[in-house]
Amino acid sequence: MSVTTPQGFAAAGIAANIKEGDALDLAMVVADQPAVGAAVFTVNRAAAAPVLLSRRHLAASEAFKAVVLNSGCANAATGPAGDAAALATASAAAAHLGCHAIEILVASTGTIGTPLPIDKVLAGLGVATARLGAGLASGRSAAEAIMTTDTVSKETVARGDGFTVGGMAKGAGMVRPDMATMLAVLTTDAVVEASEFQAALEGAVDESFHALNIDGCPSTNDAVFALASGASGVRPEQAELADVLAAAARDLATQLAADAEGALRVITIDVSGAPDAATARRAGRHIADSGLVRASFYGGDANWGRVIGALGAAPVDFDQRQVGVAYEGVTVAAEGVAVPFDEMALLATLATGDFRVSVSIGNGPGSAEVLTTDLTPEYVRFNGERS
């Protein structure tokens, strides 16, 4: 039930003292043999040093031995010293694992603007590889070592016909006191070709992590990595590979939403009737980005006027006379205007927790789902506190 469930992988998480105390904060996911790699990175233009380095390695290498991830420090906004620290991390891991630095992918999450304590990382890599060598591998410990404000670790497994996908993730609440970071590593023992694998990962991310709107802002450090060992000997069809990767990614994304900081509810916004799926997703994300809409979710309020207001501000064309809104299947607006409904019954339904908001914006075939959470006073307090 982790990144080590697929054949051909080991993982370890240890306490390198990057965080205070003895919390786990350094993870390695290692392929027994050089693996096919794929990744999706943040679009944030202030991307962190590990993102910049991993992007370069992914473009330049055809095989990957490990992903090294640390929590406790984002190594973002750290300038040339940060770049050197990321490279030193990759080089040290490569030396321990007997490969080239270019075959190592790196990721960090934690405070922005503080230097990565590279001496602690290098010492920790020695400890972690020793544990791996001693057969003390543990996917769970790796999943725990990437946690920041997460209250539980997130792991998953999805099975295809003769092959398996495993995964771990952290986020998508906030790194206290800095920007939200979402990190994930997926592993598979399927036999894959690099460009197909990348395409399948991009599709999986699109309908999972990219459908998740918690803070409405990509972090400096967001990254999703995938490694394929080929150890199952099974080469799935592209469509099946994509489906199983997406199932694993969706499960992780749902776990992230459920553990988002200060959130009391996970809300699914589904948009239908759009010209195409991309338009539907754009509309859904815009609704999910609205603090006003998310505050109404907190109140358990079927405040469809805010939903339509947010929809109208989205970069999407629609005819407001064709808009309908339903909460948990109860239609509250149709053809752009209010319709009668049993308000007390619906409020009682919404009071129970998570719910679904369905927005139809026309007669087109395009639909999409977006996950978000409610905006709570606790979230603001949490993120307003000084570190």
Added chain:
Amino acid sequence: MSVTTPQGFAAAGIAANIKEGDALDLAMVVADQPAVGAAVFTVNRAAAAPVLLSRRHLAASEAFKAVVLNSGCANAATGPAGDAAALATASAAAAHLGCHAIEILVASTGTIGTPLPIDKVLAGLGVATARLGAGLASGRSAAEAIMTTDTVSKETVARGDGFTVGGMAKGAGMVRPDMATMLAVLTTDAVVEASEFQAALEGAVDESFHALNIDGCPSTNDAVFALASGASGVRPEQAELADVLAAAARDLATQLAADAEGALRVITIDVSGAPDAATARRAGRHIADSGLVRASFYGGDANWGRVIGALGAAPVDFDQRQVGVAYEGVTVAAEGVAVPFDEMALLATLATGDFRVSVSIGNGPGSAEVLTTDLTPEYVRFNGERS
């Protein structure tokens, strides 16, 4: 000190019982003679009925007799009945004032999705025109009649060489329990030509109301109207007209920010070093849109990592190695990395209230200022409550 300060205007605000109780809720700003009109409307695609009607009137007519505004009901998401109610409002005002319906501009603010009580509006128009006829005009009462969650009315006057601009506004907090709406009416006794007046208004709005980011979402009803009576006989240069209109608009925008719901601080974000002013404004608005950044403002925290994270997510190209951030003139980051500063002294400064965050993103000549407020638990509570 109101819309009636320029020569050639009268105004009245009365209680039409659109709101509960005897609060003022219907305003008329009337030109003695048909005036030159200009307006800027919301870009929300779910624009309310009064916005749709006023847009048509502005496109079709060359002279305007009055702006009629109501609070208590947005007449948004109200379908064909809403369109009919907006038109009935204009027609009734025109009959009272002896002009064509097309010479009347209308605006509404309040709850989305509930029908405009047109009988109350029509009765109220009779009362308001009777007050105007009896010489009981009052710009202050008009400014009060457009208030929703505003705690104070907002009025202004700016003077040019031989002409005057007056104004009133409401917003930019939220309409409880619906979407934020910002309404403003500017009046002037300058002699203007229609297309110049429209251009000057657009420029004024751009650097005032459009530089104000409270909820990050244009409402269904946002509108700024301007009427020019020409009664001063003075025809200013285009640049002077633009300057004086902008001064009035900026003053109103600052009043709106100071009265935003639940906000404790007004924060000025200035962005410099961009290729041009539009890029600088885009970057500033993106930073001002970030809930994470605004939560850190609430905490009085110089959390520049969040500012850089939000900047990186903006649709703006920059080199993160050239980014600098200062709070109240104290540099906390330069060339993309942390610089030492007296943290205790700065926290003490930020604890005192409003402050300025300066972000430089390169060596270009473009700069812009954006106003926002802090995101507070009170804001979320206020907007999460059911009506």
